[in-house]
Amino acid sequence: MSEQVVATEQDLLLSRFPEVVKPDERKGYDGYIVDSKALLDFAKTLRDDLGYDYLSSVTGVDYLPEGKMEVVYHAYKTTGGAPLVFKVQVPREKPVVPSLVSIYPGADFQEREAWDLLGIKFEGHPNLKRILMWEGFHGHPLRKDWHEPYYEEEHKPYKSRWPEGKAFRAEDRNPFGKNVDYPAGFDPAKWTPDISDALIYEGLGRIEKPHDDLPTEQIIVNLGPQHPSTHGVFRMVVTLDGETIVDLEPVMGYLHRNHEKIGERNTWLMNMPFTDRLDYLSPMSNNFGYALAVEKLLGVKPPERAEYIRVIMAELTRIQNHIFAIGMFLNDMGAFFTPSLYAIEERELILDVFEAVAGSRMMVNYFRFGGVARDIPEDVMQKIHDLAFERLPRRIDELDRYLTNSEIVRARGEGVGVLTAEQAIAYSTAGPVLRASGVPYDVRRAEPYGIYDRFDFDVAVRYHGDVYDRYLIRMDEVRQSIRIIQQALKQIPEGPIMTGKPQYQHRVPPGESYGRVEGPKGELGFYVVSNGKGNPWRYHVRAPSFINLTALAEMAKGHKVADIVVILGSIDIVLGEVDR
Amino acid sequence: MSTDDLNSPEYKDKIPEELQGTVAITTLDRIYNWGRRNSLWPMMFGLACCAIEMICTAAARFDFARFGMEVMRSSPRQADVMIVAGTVTKKMLPQVVRLYNQMADPKYVVAMGACASGGGPFKEGYNVVSGIDKYLPVDVYIPGCPPTPQALIYGLMKLQQKVDKQSIKEVYREAGKEIPIPVLGPDIMDPRDYDKIREYTLKKAEAEAQAATAAESAQSA
Amino acid sequence: MDGTGILKGLAVTFKRMLDTYIDDFKRGKKRYYTEEGIRYRQSAEVKGIFTVQYPEEKLPVPEEFRFVPFLVYDEGPNGERKDRCTACGICTKVCPAQCIWIKRATNPKTGRPVPRSEEFYIDIDMCMNCGLCAEYCPFDSIKMDHDYELATYDRHKDNILNKERLLKPASYYAQIRPLNYAREEEAKRQAEEAKRKAAEARAKRMAARKKTATPPKKKDNES
Structure with missing residues (x-):
């Protein structure tokens, strides 16, 4: 512009x-x-x-x-x-x-x-209820004057740890021995639970418009939070007319781990390993987004080699996330476990790379402000090379032969869970969900970050907006990611991997910053506000899985109850990111 | 399991030499536990990051079918082991306890990962339960964030060792005992704690009132 | 919708099943329970059975693998322990979960702090295995362990590691992370060399100064 x-x-x-x-x-x-x-x-x-x-x-x-x-x-x-x-x-x-x-x-x-x-x-909000906590919880936890039961100090590091550190467990200091606190004057005997939530639990039947002179009943069915198809602890309250979905309300917060509150107590660097645990299937992308946001404030730029390593890691993450998502999606369709076994096999090989480079299969904690934590060893580079040039293209083709033209996949996927382009934009969906609806919006192209402007790749886009297209788009994206990795491997220069000296206390200039990357689930954004101190004043995550769920009800309406599972699988949510 | 393993050590000498390796003498406990330890069915129940490692453990590379655990059941009624894989939040806790109550006896709980054991890095969070053992009896704790699949298998082997040592008499002693389900109030409430909560909140209200009057008198003075 | 898609898909699974037999046949006994076999099953060429028979054969962990932290001590010539930790507290300051507690030792006579830890605790029920403590320790004293077989029956007894359980010899560290160990030792050697050289140079300078300047005492007073 x-x-x-x-x-x-x-x-x-x-x-x-x-x-x-x-x-x-x-x-x-x-x-x-x-x-x-x-x-x-x-x-x-x-x-x-x-x-x-x-x-x-x-x-x-x-x-x-x-x-x-x-x-x-x-x-x-x-x-x-x-x-x-x-x-x-x-x-x-x-x-x-x-x-x-x-x-x-x-x-x-x-x-x-x-x-x-x-x-x-x-x-004017149509349904202004609590979403992550439950109705009736005391207080609004992200307010700065609200303290959690284990509150120790405003900011980390806590003074009790050094030099007079004597190990204790926080629960031992709580009067109940648990992580709880109650408002003054509260009496559990006189307390009545919030009715609105209880009604949903009961699953009340309601008689509504009779058709063909037959009085029919609509029933409310709960899927989750413990349900094999919900990819974690997610609940859908579905109103059914027969087998047809009339209405659907997603209920979340069952994995709300207070990421933002903890993030505001943490120092800037401490948040890095916490971001791994947001979308635990694609930790490298999360690291990337957070590093970008803070680097914008700090005004540092990583050296060339680190930029390439970042791209390679982010794209490997995308591949392993997408093939895992495809495997789980087929699970949801009823092809229990064989496709996901095949997918997990490839994922394991990529995780081996992460383990060798970053030290952990999932919780990589690999990015630092101004670079990455350590260089890729020679033998691991060779392995990435083998994977990107030989194994992965071959295996993706195999997966393609195995699944794409299968009549069952097509029958269950085509025309199910349709989201039009207008709806996709209006509901702020992102990533594969948005692109499968015919909107070629990819942050790597729309506002290139890192060195993505140097690579030759296509933004995958499909036009039907149904479940099957969302499956296809993941296949396409895996292929594009392989292309990017191949180019990066050819171009990667030698050199340092860190700008400046590694440090653990950052003085971040005051201001706000929004770093966003195209994560495997969609646009992942980190909004941070600094007041010039060692900790972020505000730390917010724009979580793509969470916002993509806004469109779930729209996608599911009118379909059969068995289709919800497939529709949810096609959005590919990770609860760590939905609930944070 | 060869006949040698099946033999109870105390009876081993009593088998005539020519029949050793063919005949085994064992106790009821031992053979019963042998059956149980090799068919521990975990519940298909994942909470957070650790659940992904649990899926990887179930998949081809680590394959806990080798231990007789391949049938992960989605229904608690058919499961013996609850692998609490991930952070237990207060909002999820009533469901976790309910699921535990619904499992068939004898049942086991494995706390997988730092979060399930003791709250983990999220311990200080306002919605996090600091360790599922505050509510459920846990048999094996597996540290790590997350434990690698091999660490999980090691923990499950520890559980098998525990099963080995149990006797039928003990195993069913606790059968049918239900744990009261926590309630979501202004914070999570254990029904067993109600009196304590009232006492605490009344004291708190008193202290607050006193502080308010003190502040008022200070102001007027 | 004639079923050919499903048949083609089934052909893929059938081929994978055949692959397991062919691969077993081709590689024979070397495939299992040998280092070579495990390496093959970790490589990008692997075909057929992918399973690692865990307790009998273990997947080798890479050098950078991290689980819970441990403390390194150097062994003296007579086998005495020399802690590397100086209780500087940097690990407690970077720890995101705040799971490290250090009590700094004090000189009993003067009450002044001495660079030694008296007590050191890590609560592994809070630790997130992120490795920041090891990364920022200036004395190469806290490192991430490779031992993941830590499951216990009682966390209250076992999972707050004290100094006794945390301390492990430098030889163990050298064994699990040979490359890192060599690099750090090399850096230390170089630093010492530079120090020695600087000391030598200073001594030489002083000697030279002694020679040129006639009354050295006076010079000192001037400066």
Whole structure:
């Protein structure tokens, strides 16, 4: 985008919304501050007149010292380019912001998350319930003045560890011996549980429109949180008419591990191994995104060799994630275990590479700010070479022969779970889900990061938007990733792998930063705010699996109950990332 | 298992020499446990990252079918071992306890990974249970974050060793005993703790009221 | 929809089944329970049966593999232990899970801290095996272990590792991470060499100065 376009955009926005829209002039910040009264009009202008049709991330920041709550929005054009950031500031005591769900339906779950964790009320939201915690939980945990039961200090490292360290277990200091705390004056005997949740549990039958003079009943069925097909602890509350899905409500939070709260206590470096545990099937991509976000603030750039290593690792991650996803997807279709056994075999070989380079099969903790932790040894380089040039292309072809034209896969996949391009954009879906619906949006192309602009690859895109296309697109992407790795292996130079000296305490200049990568599940973004101290003030993850689920209900409606399992499998969620 | 393994050591000498290797004398416990230890069926139940390593253990490379564990059952009614693979959150805890209650006796719990054992790196989190052993009796703890598939198999072998040492009399003693299911209130509540909670919250309210009056009097002064 | 797709798919599985027999036949006894066999099953050429027969044969872990941390001590000439740890506390500061506790030793007479740890604990029920402590330890004292067979029956007794359980000799470290060990020893040797050379040079300079400057005491006063 040229400077001129930005200038006219800014002129247009400022002239159309005088007084209520101002450029954000804090040091290190970017974008606009919008008055909450004008937010809806502003968003409409963005979407309809300026072409920012994709609302990527919505999150809140608690500026406790200033007594303000801020909601931060990142919007993009699906034709590519940099984000437009806009913010709404409201007083902390009464944080009320108009909801954007009517303009960008993709804001649905993210606004609920901001309500749940920060207590920001979104006026006009159709279903403003807690999403990660349960209804009735005390307090909004991400507020800076809210303390967890094991609260020790505001920031790590804790003083009790050194030099007078005497090992203790936090539960031994709690009056209950458990990780619990209760509000003052609460009496369990007089307490009644929240009804709305209980109703769902009961699975109440409801009589609704009789057809053909037959009174039919709609029933509510719970799938999960313990269900073999939900890829972890995920729950779907499905309303059925016979076998047809009338409505579906995803319920999550069963793996909510308080990633963001812990991340705000951590130092900058400590968050790196925690990011591995977000989407635990593709840790290298998570490392990549976080490293980018912090490097933007620090203003460092990794050396050439490290850039290549990053790309190789990120693409290997994509391959192993996608073949695992294909295997599990076939599991969901009922081909129990043989396809996934074949897929896991290839994945194991890639994990061997990770283990040899980073030290762990899954939790790699490999990226550092300004480079990577260690170089790839010669023999491992040879193995990557063997995999990328020989084994993987051969095995992908085999998987292709095995599955792609199978009549069962086609019959169960074609025309099931259709999402049109317009819907895909509106629901802010990302990654394979978006591209299978015919939107060729890939962050590696739309806003190249690292050195992705140097490689020759195609953005895989399919047009039917059904389950089968989402399977095909993963196959296509694996092939493109192999292409990228092959090019990277040919071009990788010798040299250092780290800019500057390795250090563990980073002084990060104040400001905000949003680093995003095209993870295997879609656009993975890290929004961090620094106040110049050793810890992030705000650390938010724009999790693609979580936001892709916004479209699940739309995809599932009208299909049979057996199809939900396949539809969910085709989105490829990882609960560590959905719930964080 | 050869006849030598099946023999109870204390009876081994009593077998005539010509029949050694052909006839085995054993105790009921030993043969019963031999059957149990080689058909421990885990429940297909994964919570977090460790579940992926559990899947890898079940897959071709590590293949715990070699230990008679290939039938992972999705229903707790058909399972003997619950491998708690991953972080147990407060929101998930009632379901985990319910699943445990539904398992058939004798049942075993393996805490796989740091999170299931003691909360792991997420221990300080407000929604994390610091160790499933606060609620369920755990038989084997496997440290590691995550434990590699081989570490998991080692832990399961430890469980088999434990099964070996049990006697039929003990095994069913606890049968049918149910663990009260925790309730999601303002925080997770163990029904056994209700009195303690009331005592604690009342004390807290009192302390808060006192602090408020102290602040008020300080202000007016 | 004539079923040819399914048949083609089944042909793939059939071929894979045949492969297991062909490969077993081709490689014979070397395929199992030998180092060569395991290496083959880890390589990119592997075909046929992929299984590692775990307790009998173990998948070799690469040098960089990390599990829980341990502390390295050097062995003195008479077999006495010399801790490398100086209780500087950097590992406690980088540890993301905050699972390391160090009590720094003090001189009993003066009460001043001395560079030695009195107590050292790691709670492996919190440890996330990230390896940051080993990466940032300036004394090569804390390292990541390769031993993953740690399952226990009682975590409260076994899973808070104290110094006794953490300390392992440098020879063990050299055995599990030969390349790293060699590199670190080389760096140490070079550092010592440089130190020695600097000392020598300084001595030479001093000697030279002694020769040129007539009253050395006066010079000292001047500077």
